[in-house]
Amino acid sequence: MSESSKTAVKKQTGGRVPPEPQPVQQPELHLLEDIDALFSQAHDLRGTLQEITKIITQRIGTDVCSLYLLDSKGERLTLWATTGLDQTAVGKVSLDKHEGLTGLVIETREPVVAPDAMTHERNKYFPETGEERFHSFLGLPMSDKDKILGVLIVQSRSRRRFPQTEVRLLRTIATQVAGIIVQARVQDSLKTKERERQDYRARMLAAIQRPSAYERRRAQQTQRPGRASRLRLTGISASPGIGSGQAHLVHPVVRLDAIEEHHTNNPDAEIQHLRTALMRSIQEINALKERVQERLPEIDRAIFDVHRMMLEDVAFIEKIETQIQDGYAADTALKKVTEGYVETLERAGGEHLRDRAADVRDIGQRVLRHLLGLEEKSGPQGENLILVADDLSLSDLCRVDHRQLKGVVLANGGATSHTSILAKSFEIPTVVGVEHAAVIQQGDAVIVDGNAGVAYVNPGAEIVREYSRFDREYRAFNRNLEEIHDLPAETRDGVRIALGANIGLLSDVDFAKRHGAENVGLYRTEVPFLTYSDFPDEETQLALYQRVLTSMEGKPVTIRTLDLGPDKYPPYMKLPQEDNPFLGWRSIRISLEMADLFKVQLRAILRAGVHGPVRILFPMISSAEELLQVKNLLTQAKDELQREGKLFDPLMPVGMMVEVPAAVWLADRLAQEVDFFSIGTNDLIQYLLAVDRNNRKVASLYEPLHPAVLNAIATTARAAQHAGKRVSMCGEMASDPLCTLVLLGVGLDELSMEPFFVPVIKRLIRSLSYTDAQSLTQEVTQLGTAREVKGRLFSTLKDLGMIELVEMYR
Numbered sequence: 001m002s003e004s005s006k007t008a009v010k011k012q013t014g015g016r017v018p019p020e021p022q023p024v025q026q027p028e029l030h031l032l033e034d035i036d037a038l039f040s041q042a043h044d045l046r047g048t049l050q051e052i053t054k055i056i057t058q059r060i061g062t063d064v065c066s067l068y069l070l071d072s073k074g075e076r077l078t079l080w081a082t083t084g085l086d087q088t089a090v091g092k093v094s095l096d097k098h099e100g101l102t103g104l105v106i107e108t109r110e111p112v113v114a115p116d117a118m119t120h121e122r123n124k125y126f127p128e129t130g131e132e133r134f135h136s137f138l139g140l141p142m143s144d145k146d147k148i149l150g151v152l153i154v155q156s157r158s159r160r161r162f163p164q165t166e167v168r169l170l171r172t173i174a175t176q177v178a179g180i181i182v183q184a185r186v187q188d189s190l191k192t193k194e195r196e197r198q199d200y201r202a203r204m205l206a207a208i209q210r211p212s213a214y215e216r217r218r219a220q221q222t223q224r225p226g227r228a229s230r231l232r233l234t235g236i237s238a239s240p241g242i243g244s245g246q247a248h249l250v251h252p253v254v255r256l257d258a259i260e261e262h263h264t265n266n267p268d269a270e271i272q273h274l275r276t277a278l279m280r281s282i283q284e285i286n287a288l289k290e291r292v293q294e295r296l297p298e299i300d301r302a303i304f305d306v307h308r309m310m311l312e313d314v315a316f317i318e319k320i321e322t323q324i325q326d327g328y329a330a331d332t333a334l335k336k337v338t339e340g341y342v343e344t345l346e347r348a349g350g351e352h353l354r355d356r357a358a359d360v361r362d363i364g365q366r367v368l369r370h371l372l373g374l375e376e377k378s379g380p381q382g383e384n385l386i387l388v389a390d391d392l393s394l395s396d397l398c399r400v401d402h403r404q405l406k407g408v409v410l411a412n413g414g415a416t417s418h419t420s421i422l423a424k425s426f427e428i429p430t431v432v433g434v435e436h437a438a439v440i441q442q443g444d445a446v447i448v449d450g451n452a453g454v455a456y457v458n459p460g461a462e463i464v465r466e467y468s469r470f471d472r473e474y475r476a477f478n479r480n481l482e483e484i485h486d487l488p489a490e491t492r493d494g495v496r497i498a499l500g501a502n503i504g505l506l507s508d509v510d511f512a513k514r515h516g517a518e519n520v521g522l523y524r525t526e527v528p529f530l531t532y533s534d535f536p537d538e539e540t541q542l543a544l545y546q547r548v549l550t551s552m553e554g555k556p557v558t559i560r561t562l563d564l565g566p567d568k569y570p571p572y573m574k575l576p577q578e579d580n581p582f583l584g585w586r587s588i589r590i591s592l593e594m595a596d597l598f599k600v601q602l603r604a605i606l607r608a609g610v611h612g613p614v615r616i617l618f619p620m621i622s623s624a625e626e627l628l629q630v631k632n633l634l635t636q637a638k639d640e641l642q643r644e645g646k647l648f649d650p651l652m653p654v655g656m657m658v659e660v661p662a663a664v665w666l667a668d669r670l671a672q673e674v675d676f677f678s679i680g681t682n683d684l685i686q687y688l689l690a691v692d693r694n695n696r697k698v699a700s701l702y703e704p705l706h707p708a709v710l711n712a713i714a715t716t717a718r719a720a721q722h723a724g725k726r727v728s729m730c731g732e733m734a735s736d737p738l739c740t741l742v743l744l745g746v747g748l749d750e751l752s753m754e755p756f757f758v759p760v761i762k763r764l765i766r767s768l769s770y771t772d773a774q775s776l777t778q779e780v781t782q783l784g785t786a787r788e789v790k791g792r793l794f795s796t797l798k799d800l801g802m803i804e805l806v807e808m809y810r
C-alpha cells in the first residue's frame, strides 16, 4: 500500500464512537452485537448507517464499507454512507439499479464477489469516490422480506477472495441493517406526519383566527369607545317571550370559511383522519343528546339524530373521501362538500331550506374541529345571559345553564333551524335574522322581545320600565292562559270555534299540544319533504303521518298535499327559471304534472287515515277542472288500495285551500265538490292585492284588513255555509287578535295558526259575544278603507277592555 493511497483512505470523523475494536476470538459475535446496539439509535438513519460502515471495516478488517440505498420508487441507488471512500461522494453518487456491480447485486438478489473488480465487465467507475484504488469487491443485497432496500459493499485494496464465513456473516449483517433502515424509515415517516400535522394545525389556527365577515362587520361597527348607544334591532321571531340580560358573544371554535385549500399525497392517512373526526363528532352528538334528555320531548331530541344521521350518511362521507382521493386534504375536502350542500340548500330558496343549510354548516364545523383536534369551548358563566352570535350550534345552546339563559340574538339563522327549534323547546326568547347583530358588544345590556322579533341594546330607562311592566303582565297573562288550557274557544253566547295548529316539523306537534290546540288545521307536508334527500316513498310518508297522528292522540289532523313553490323547492327537484315564479309552476300544478309521485302521497295519506282522524287538503286550487282532476286521482288511489287489499279511510273528508282569487269567485261551485274550505290568506292577500308576501319593500301594502280581503273571506264563508260545508282559515291572519272579531263575525268554524297564538286567540274569543261580532262584521265589510276598518276594530276592542291583548300579541 503506497503512502498516497494510505492517505486516500479517509479517517472517520463525527458520529458516535463505536466500542473500541478488541482482539477477541469471536469477532462475528461482537460485530452482530455492535450493530444490534445501533438498532435503538436508528432514528437518525444517515448517522447510524455511517456508524455501521465504520464498525464493519474495523471488525472485518477491510478497507472500505459502503451502503447504497434504493429510492422509494426502487429505481436508483444512492450512496448513503461509507467508510473508506471519499466522504464528499455521500449523497451525490447515484446509479441506476441496473448499473455496475452494485446493480448486479440487485438483479441477482445474491452476494456478488469480484476479486478484481476493476476488470469485471459490469464494473462502473465513479471518480468522485476514489475507488480506483480498491480491487476486491463483495456486494450483498439488503432486503426486508421480498423488498430490496439497498446494497452493502465491502472493498479492499489487495486482490483477495472473501471466504464463505465472511460472506455469511456479512449477509446476516445486511439483513440486520435492512431492519435498521425499515425502523428508521417508519420513525421518519411518523416524524414527517407529525410535522405535517403540526404545520397544518398552525396554519389552520392562524386561518381561524382571521376574523370572519361577521366579525369584520362587528369590528367596523364597534369602532367607537364605550358602550353602544341605544339601539333597536329588528329580526324574525324564532321563540316567543321577553328576556333581558347581558350580551355574551359566541364565536365558533373553528369556521369552514377560514380553511384554505390544502393538498395531500397521503390520501389513506387523510381518510383515516376524517373517519376518526366523524366518529368523535357522532360520540359528541350522542353525549349532547343524553345531556339534554330530560329537558326535551322525544320529538325534539330527534334533532340530534338528524345531525348524527348526516354524519353517518354514506353519500356525504363518500363525497368527502372522493375529494381526498383526488388529492385534497381532509379539511379542504370537508369544506368543499359541506359548502356544496349549503349552497344547494340556500340556492333552492325558502326559509326551511336555508335553515337546513345552517344545520349542515354546524355539522361540518363540528367535524372540522375534530379534524383539528380542538375541544369545544366551555359554556359561558354568569347570570342573565343573552347569547349573541352569527349562528349558534346545537352545542352552544346546550352548554349554557338554561336557568341563566334569558335570550338569544342571531345575525343569521332562521325560525326553523334546529337551534331555533331547541330554543323554542327550552322556552328561550329568540330573535334571528338580526342584520345588525354585530353591533352588540360583550356585556351590553340587551332586551330580547321574542314576540315582536326585536332586540333592544342598552335600552333607555323608559324602555326598561315598559318592558318590566310588559314582562309582569305577560307572565300573569300566561298564567291566565294556562288556566284556560283545557277550556274550549267559546264565545260568551255559546258559539264554539275550533282552534287548530299549523305544523310542519314533527317537533311542532308537541308545541301544538302544549298550547292547547284542538286539532292540526294545517300540516304543511312540504316541510318534512324538504329535509329528505329524495322524494320519500309511500311507507316513509305513511310512517311520518302516523307519528303525527299518534302524537295528536286522536285529535283531527288536516294533511295538506305538497305545496311546493319558489320559496320551498326540495334540493332533489330541478329548479325552473321563471319570470314570475309565484304565478308559475308551483303547488297543485306541480303535483298534477307529476301524477305518479302525487299518487304516492295520496295513497300514504289515505292509509294514514286508519291510524286517526285525517282530513285531506289540496292547495292552490284555481278552477273546478283542477279540483276534479285531483279528485279523480284520489279515486284512482283508493281503487288501487282497494285492489291491493290495503287498509285506508274511504270516507276521508276532502278540502281545498281558498287562496287564489279565482277560487273565491267560484266558491259556490267549488263548495259542491268538497267537504270543507280552508282559507289561505297568506297567498290570498298577495294575489288579491298583487303584493309579494315576501318582499319587504311592499310589506306595508300587504294588508289583511283591506276591504277587498275581508269581502273575499266573507264571500267564501257564505258559499261554504250555503252548501252546508265547514270553513276554516289557516293563513297567518287567523292568529292576529285584531282580526279575530271579523273572522268570528263572518262565521268561520275553525281557525288554525302557529301554536303559540292558540291560547291568546282563545282568551279573546272567550271574552267576545258572537252576536256583537256578527253585527260589527256587517258594519266593517261595508267600509271603504283598511284604515277605517282598523280604527273601528281598535275602538271596539278598547271598549271591551281587550286592547292591551291586541297590542301585546300583534
Ligand code: PEP
Pocket: 522, 524, 563, 659, 679, 680, 681, 682, 683, 684, 730, 731, 732
Ligand atoms: C296560505 O297561503 O295562507 C297558507 C296557509 O299556505 P302557505 O303559507 O303554506 O302558502
Ligand code: MG
Pocket: 619, 659, 680, 682, 683
Ligand atoms: Mg298558500
